[in-house]
Amino acid sequence: MLSTIIRRLLQGFIVICAITIITFIMLRMIPGDPSRTMAPNATEDQLIMLRDQMGINEPILVQLTKYIRNIFQGEFGYSFFQRANVIKVIAGSLNASIVLFGFALVLSIFFGLLFGIIAALKANTWIDKLFSSIAVVFQSMPNYWVGTMLILFISVKLQLLPATGYEGFKFSILPGIALSLPTIAVLMRNVRASMISSLRQDFVKAAKARGIPGYIILSRYAFRNSLIPLLTLLGSQLGYMVGNMVVCEYVFSYPGIGLQTLYAILRRDYYLVQGLVVILSGFFIVVNMIIDIGYTYLDPRIRKAQGGL
Amino acid sequence: MEKKSIKVSEQNNGKDVLLKVKDLKTHFFLPSGQIVKAVDGVTFSLEKGKVLGIIGESGSGKSVTSRSIMRIVEAPGKIINGEILFKGENLLTLPESEMAKIRGRRISLIFQDPTTSFNPYMTIGQQLIEAYRVHEKESENKIKEIIAQVFKLVGISDYEDIVKRYPCEFSAGFRQRIFIAMSMIFTPDLLIADEPTTSLGITIQAEIIEALNDVKERTGTSVIIITHDFGVVSQFSDDIFVMYAGRCVESSPKKELLLNPMHPYTIGLIRSVPLLEARKTKRLKSIPGFPPDMMNLPIGCAFSNRCEFAQDICFEKVPDLVEIRPNRKIACHYPQINYQTNQDTQI
Numbered sequence: 001m002l003s004t005i006i007r008r009l010l011q012g013f014i015v016i017c018a019i020t021i022i023t024f025i026m027l028r029m030i031p032g033d034p035s036r037t038m039a040p041n042a043t044e045d046q047l048i049m050l051r052d053q054m055g056i057n058e059p060i061l062v063q064l065t066k067y068i069r070n071i072f073q074g075e076f077g078y079s080f081f082q083r084a085n086v087i088k089v090i091a092g093s094l095n096a097s098i099v100l101f102g103f104a105l106v107l108s109i110f111f112g113l114l115f116g117i118i119a120a121l122k123a124n125t126w127i128d129k130l131f132s133s134i135a136v137v138f139q140s141m142p143n144y145w146v147g148t149m150l151i152l153f154i155s156v157k158l159q160l161l162p163a164t165g166y167e168g169f170k171f172s173i174l175p176g177i178a179l180s181l182p183t184i185a186v187l188m189r190n191v192r193a194s195m196i197s198s199l200r201q202d203f204v205k206a207a208k209a210r211g212i213p214g215y216i217i218l219s220r221y222a223f224r225n226s227l228i229p230l231l232t233l234l235g236s237q238l239g240y241m242v243g244n245m246v247v248c249e250y251v252f253s254y255p256g257i258g259l260q261t262l263y264a265i266l267r268r269d270y271y272l273v274q275g276l277v278v279i280l281s282g283f284f285i286v287v288n289m290i291i292d293i294g295y296t297y298l299d300p301r302i303r304k305a306q307g308g309l
Numbered sequence: 310m311e312k313k314s315i316k317v318s319e320q321n322n323g324k325d326v327l328l329k330v331k332d333l334k335t336h337f338f339l340p341s342g343q344i345v346k347a348v349d350g351v352t353f354s355l356e357k358g359k360v361l362g363i364i365g366e367s368g369s370g371k372s373v374t375s376r377s378i379m380r381i382v383e384a385p386g387k388i389i390n391g392e393i394l395f396k397g398e399n400l401l402t403l404p405e406s407e408m409a410k411i412r413g414r415r416i417s418l419i420f421q422d423p424t425t426s427f428n429p430y431m432t433i434g435q436q437l438i439e440a441y442r443v444h445e446k447e448s449e450n451k452i453k454e455i456i457a458q459v460f461k462l463v464g465i466s467d468y469e470d471i472v473k474r475y476p477c478e479f480s481a482g483f484r485q486r487i488f489i490a491m492s493m494i495f496t497p498d499l500l501i502a503d504e505p506t507t508s509l510g511i512t513i514q515a516e517i518i519e520a521l522n523d524v525k526e527r528t529g530t531s532v533i534i535i536t537h538d539f540g541v542v543s544q545f546s547d548d549i550f551v552m553y554a555g556r557c558v559e560s561s562p563k564k565e566l567l568l569n570p571m572h573p574y575t576i577g578l579i580r581s582v583p584l585l586e587a588r589k590t591k592r593l594k595s596i597p598g599f600p601p602d603m604m605n606l607p608i609g610c611a612f613s614n615r616c617e618f619a620q621d622i623c624f625e626k627v628p629d630l631v632e633i634r635p636n637r638k639i640a641c642h643y644p645q646i647n648y649q650t651n652q653d654t655q656i
Binding site for chain 2: 201202206207213298300301
């Protein structure tokens with residue numbers, strides 16, 4: 001088990017290195033120049049001086065070696081526009097994003113499971129059909145539109161919740177709802193499908209024939225059997241959610257990682273983009289590792305095949 | 310033989326009948342509006358300590374019959390008619406809570422495929438203890454003693470190690486043994502084995518039948534064995550009940566049925582069993598045609614279009630199940646009363 005974790009961490013490290021190098025080169029190859037954005041009225045000579053200061057006049061490979069050398073010294077560069085250490089900038093907006101993402105995740109899992117299980121138990125009745133149709137609607141509504149509507153109705157018309165900024169949990173509610181709706185829909189549809197197929201399994205029928213009560217069959221038999229496909233799905237959904245988070249944070253002007261990423265890319269804030277990319281890809285790698293380890297905990301068959309924990 | 314059948318008829322009228330199924334109808338109401346009459350008027354009875362073999366092709370309603378007895382027919386299936394008298398009590402009118410007390414305790418069901426009938430996420434021990442605790446509160450140590458006993462019943466001696474393991478760690482045959490043990494945890498009055506050997510290899514099949522036989526001999530539990538394999542019923546049952554398209558076509562004590570089958574379908578089934586003694590050059594006779602389309606049954610006898618003896622009336626009127634001799638019931642317009650199996654199967 002420990003060797004699996006170490007292997008996965010090593011793999012993750014290599015992936016992050018590759019992502020760092022690719023992002024580094026791509027960022028410098030796309031058109032746009034941070035020095036011009038910083039000083040729009042400067043002369044050509046002034047710009048060259050500025051670029052020298054910023055360290056972006058040298059050949060890409062030289063810049064890259066310097067950057068990597070600095071990383072090993074714990075130096076991730078600084079943000080051109082916020083004039084602060086990249087780590088400090090990221091740490092400043094990480095909290096807001098974790099609250100938003102965590103809230104959306106809790107909503108997604110809770111309601112996705114709840115509605116999915118209800119729909120599966122009432123399969124092919126009007127309740128199931130209603131839930132499934134609503135899920136299709138939620139899944140097809142674009143995030144930015146849902147966000148805008150929430151702002152319009154809940155913040156502007158009803159004045160119940162704040163629309164923009166972040167000064168506490170209250171500010172995370174609306175973006176959290178906007179972020180979770182499509183995931184709730186996807187989860188619900190998959191929970192429904194996998195619960196229906198689990199409930200058809202022989203061992204569920206056998207449990208019924210042993211007189212085991214319905215709630216135990218539901219939890220210990222059917223739901224348990226559905227967990228593994230759902231875990232796989234959740235892994236890929238988390239990826240979509242990070243992407244959607246960028247959109248949601250933009251719509252709600254929510255000062256988190258997503259908004260930082262968006263502005264950093266638009267302004268070609270090279271080192272900040274690098275730092276953000278490392279954080280986000282690190283998140284993916286850790287999530288996928290946790291899910292893989294989760295499989296072995298959930299399924300004795302995988303555990304036995306791997307030769308025990 | 311004669312003596313035995315007289316005894317049987319006495320008990321039928323007496324108190325020793327454990328299960329009596331009367332005119333059971335279980336239909337499936339498909340969303341498309343079609344109705345599949347999976348079980349359509351089945352009547353039989355089973356005495357205490359006896360083994361009844363239900364035989365028929367796939368789709369003949371054998372499994373649905375067993376699930377109807379347990380009242381675990383899944384939607385869109387519904388039991389729409391009949392009585393299932395178990396120790397004189399009609400299971401079909403019991404409230405669900407009372408029925409749940411009977412499942413796994415007074416009646417147990419063994420499934421076809423032991424590789425899918427266990428919960429893969431729980432150890433053998435957890436599942437057996439759960440099976441016990443569903444019905445009775447008992448300390449874990451006491452339950453483990455009982456588990457050791459039922460394991461012994463099916464020929465497993467070292468239970469300590471087995472209960473800690475997961476189902477995936479055992480072979481299919483061994484899992485079926487464990488499943489039989491689990492079914493016997495309360496020594497039920499009735500054990501229904503739904504194709505218990507179909508998914509197993511041929512040598513394992515014999516072992517499982519032997520294990521079932523041991524269980525029956527030692528506990529006196531009555532058994533219904535559902536199969537499509539004459540080999541299984543001929544080894545192990547007292548009476549045989551032949552199903553075709555959701556109905557009973559013939560029911561009889563085993564030996565009489567095997568020697569003197571009267572329904573053309575039964576004759577066809579027996580003729581299609583390969584015999585070791587048969588000359589190698591002789592081709593096996595199969596029943597012509599295909600199992601019936603349950604959505605589109607013939608108007609008359611369901612077997613009429615495959616039957617070599619069919620006359621006009623067979624295509625018009627469904628034959629009733631009539632007792633033409635004591636203990637021998639048959640649903641056919643032209644029963645082959647004088648047919649002997651040794652005529653062309655060379656037993």
